[in-house]
Amino acid sequence: MNRIFGTSASKKPKPSLQDAIASTDARMGSIEVKVKKLDAELSRYKDQMSKLRNGPGKNAIQERALRTLRQKKMYEAQLAQLTQQTFNMESAQMTTENLRNTMATVDAMNIANKEMKKQYGKIDVGKIENMHYDMEDLIDQANEVQEALGRSYEVPDELDEADLQAELDALALEEEEEGPSYISDLNKAPDFIDEEPVEVSDKPQHEALKATSS
Secondary structure, three states, rough: OOOHOOOOOOOOOOOOOOHHHHHHHHHHHHHHHHHHHHHHHHHHHHHHHHHOOOHHHHHHHHHHHHHHHHHHHHHHHHHHHHHHHHHHHHHHHHHHHHHHHHHHHHHHHHHHHHHHHHOEEEEEEEEHHHHHHHHHHHHHHHHHHHHHHHOOOOOOOOHHHHHHHHHHHHHHHHHHHHOOOOHHHHHOOOOOOOOOOOOOOOOOHHHHHHHHHH
């Protein structure tokens, strides 16, 4: 059937907003070229009229200048319309891009939200609290062990500095009253001697020395 009746021409894709902006910019460029050309003609007509006297020749040139000026005004009006159209299309394009970016952000946030719920669903808050309490108990037990290991034996936990100083002063007084202990030990007889030693007088020895000298 297609060979007999043929097929419809392939549909062309609709122009995008960017294509429309580019087409409008091209039209504006061509109009600006025409406006510059008309400005040049008006400048030439102005110079010619300034050199001519009033008469038919000057009136003809003036008529051409008016016609050129009307054409210029028409192009300037079209240029203003196209400028406004371009502004509107660019604003619409910017709004569309912002909306597209917003939708992409919302989709990303939804995916992240689902992932967070999935991950946090695996966490048991009660177990975390129990683990925290267990850690506190272990730390308390460790502190008790350290205190037990560092405990002093046969030493009072609290000692009064005033009592220690008074005891030290009493020891010093006892030493002053008794005298040095090593001197008393020298005068004391050894334990293996039963009888007290007898003191010998120095007189006979002195008399013997006297007789010998005489």
